Amino acid sequence: MQQLILPVLLTSFWTACTGAGDWCYQTQFTCDHQCNTPEKWNHANNACAGKSQSPINVVTRKALKDERLTPFQFTNYQQIFKGTIKNNGHSVQVGVPHVSTISGGGLPTTYKAVQFHLHWGTNGGPGSEHTIDGEQYPMELHIVHMKQDYTDLTTALSDPEGVAVLGFFYERSNSGNRKYEPIINALQKIKATNANTSFSEVSLTQLIPSEQNLTSFYRYKGSLTTPGCTEAVIWTLFENPIPLSMEQLKAFSDLKFHDGKPMVGTFRPVQPLNGRQVFRSGSALILASSALLAAAMAAALGLSQPN
Numbered sequence: 001m002q003q004l005i006l007p008v009l010l011t012s013f014w015t016a017c018t019g020a021g022d023w024c025y026q027t028q029f030t031c032d033h034q035c036n037t038p039e040k041w042n043h044a045n046n047a048c049a050g051k052s053q054s055p056i057n058v059v060t061r062k063a064l065k066d067e068r069l070t071p072f073q074f075t076n077y078q079q080i081f082k083g084t085i086k087n088n089g090h091s092v093q094v095g096v097p098h099v100s101t102i103s104g105g106g107l108p109t110t111y112k113a114v115q116f117h118l119h120w121g122t123n124g125g126p127g128s129e130h131t132i133d134g135e136q137y138p139m140e141l142h143i144v145h146m147k148q149d150y151t152d153l154t155t156a157l158s159d160p161e162g163v164a165v166l167g168f169f170y171e172r173s174n175s176g177n178r179k180y181e182p183i184i185n186a187l188q189k190i191k192a193t194n195a196n197t198s199f200s201e202v203s204l205t206q207l208i209p210s211e212q213n214l215t216s217f218y219r220y221k222g223s224l225t226t227p228g229c230t231e232a233v234i235w236t237l238f239e240n241p242i243p244l245s246m247e248q249l250k251a252f253s254d255l256k257f258h259d260g261k262p263m264v265g266t267f268r269p270v271q272p273l274n275g276r277q278v279f280r281s282g283s284a285l286i287l288a289s290s291a292l293l294a295a296a297m298a299a300a301l302g303l304s305q306p307n
């Protein structure tokens with residue numbers, strides 16, 4: 001009998017002290033709310049202690065150029081839809097009708113868009129999940145896709161290549177990005193956790209850089225960046241950031257966690273590579289070098305002119 005009682009007592013004690021299964025970001029931890037911060041996410045799900053976790057820091061000089069990483073084909077990305085945007089207690093998330101697809105880009109098959117959400121810092125400060133050569137951008141967009149044949153994410157996550165996430169960084173700009181107005185305006189209506197609202201028409205195309213600016217990207221295999229941390233994600237990180245004004249970036253910090261505290265710092269710290277290789281698309285960095293070459297040639301031609 002005693003042998004039975006002890007584990008039960010221990011289990012309930014552990015649950016009361018750590019809030020097992022309840023995960024949070026570092027910014028949410030207080031003495032009154034001792035939730036599982038990122039270094040304890042393995043208490044919420046064992047997979048979070050895996051060897052192929054996301055996000056990572058990309059060291060650009062170690063990224064291997066891969067000619068198979070050709071430009072993406074975006075299909076129905078320009079399709080306008082009326083979306084529902086929700087404060088889910090960890091982020092803002094928008095469900096996307098399963099009609100927009102991506103292929104090419106070195107992906108093994110066609111993937112369809114399911115949802116997108118964002119990760120951000122405090123009042124426009126550093127907040128991206130992935131970092132490039134140690135630089136953390138103010139915000140990061142994740143457009144989550146699953147293999148075309150699947151009907152739900154849970155099934156897709158049981159396939160080691162079932163999910164493809166497109167990651168985009170944001171940069172501070174001096175003027176507001178008008179294409180983001182529907183989303184920024186909707187934030188004011190979903191400050192409370194579990195609040196949702198529908199917003200006026202948007203398309204995925206309007207949220208990301210133009211297609212010709214999406215040929216430079218990084219690729220690696222990783223995981224979801226929130227528990228369950230499932231290692232089933234083909235990651236793409238685009239080099240070209242999306243511009244937003246400081247005011248627009250700050251608007252995300254108006255959202256609230258379930259306890260009413262500001263929803264800020266919604267990013268997981270970078271995880272060890274554990275020997276994984278990061279690849280870069282064939283055209284990554286070439287644009288810059290060909291521009292330099294053109295400038296050098298123009299200068300040379302200028303010098304050789306008689307006057």
Ligand SMILES: [Zn+2]
Pocket residue numbers: 117118119142225
């Ligand atoms: Zn994410």
